[in-house]
Ligand code: AMP
Ligand code: MN
C-alpha cells in the first residue's frame with residue numbers, strides 16, 4: 001500500500017513525524033508521503049524514521065492556493081525541500097498564516113471571546129498555525145464542545161470570525177512545485193464548492209500551469225467520489241495519486257492507509273517515480 005497524503009505535528013496532525021512513520025510501518029504501508037500544510041519542517045525527521053522502519057518516504061507538502069475565490073489544496077510530491085523557490089514560498093506561507101490567525105482572533109475578541117488568550121494558546125503550540133489549532137484552543141478554553149462545532153459556529157466560511165485567506169494563485173504554487181522537481185497533484189477534488197463547469201475550468205487551469213496528477217478519492221471516500229475523480233483525471237489527461245489525508249487517531253474517518261482502489265485505466269503518478277507494482281495502492 002502507498003499513502004501519498006498525511007499530516008504530522010509540523011502542521012495540524014496529531015503525531016510527530018517519527019511516530020507517523022512508525023504507524024505507517026505498523027499498518028503495512030510500503031511508501032508514505034508526509035504532506036504537511038505549507039511546510040517541509042517534518043521531512044528530515046520523517047526520512048530518518050522511514051529508514052528505521054523500512055518505509056519509503058515521499059517528500060511532500062500540501063500547499064494552500066487561490067483559484068477564483070476558492071482555497072484549493074495542491075499536493076507537491078517528490079519535492080526537493082531545499083529548492084530555493086520552495087524555501088521562499090514556505091516562508092511566505094508561514095507569514096500569511098500567522099497574519100490570518102491573528103486577524104481571526106481579533107474577530108473572536110469582537111464577538112466577546114478571549115481572542116488574545118486563544119492566540120497565545122495557538123502560538124505556544126503550533127509552529128505553523130492553522131484553523132485546526134484554533135478550533136482545538138476554542139475547545140480547550142471551553143468556548144465550544146468539539147472542533148467541528150468551532151468550525152460550524154465561528155471559523156467556517158460565512159461565520160463571523162471567518163477570514164478569507166489570501167493564498168498565492170494556483171498557477172504560482174504549481175510553478176514552485178515543478179521548480180522543486182515535484183509532481184503537483186490537486187488534492188481532494190470533490191471537496192470544493194464548485195459547479196461541474198467550474199471544476200473543469202479549475203482542472204484546465206491546473207494542467208496549463210504544469211499540474212500533473214489528481215488525487216483519486218481521499219480517505220477511501222465513497223465510490224461515487226472515486227468515479228467522479230477518475231472521470232476528471234481521464235478527461236484532463238492527469239495521472240492519479242491516492243492518499244488518506246490522515247491527521248491523527250482522533251479523526252477516525254481518515255485512518256492512515258485507507259485508500260481508494262484505483263479504477264482501471266488510470267496511470268499511477270508513483271510509477272514514474274520508481275515505486276512500481278501494487279497499483280491498487
Ligand atoms: P486552514 O488551512 O488554516 O484554513 O485550516 C484548515 C484545516 O482545518 C483543514 O486542513 C482541516 O484539517 C481543518 N478543518 C477544516 N474544516 C473543518 C471542519 N469543518 N471540522 C474540523 N476540521 C476542519
Ligand atoms: Mn489539515
Ligand code: MN
Nearest residue numbers: 062073187188
Ligand atoms: Mn486538504
Ligand code: MN
Nearest residue numbers: 005007062245
Ligand atoms: Mn491534507
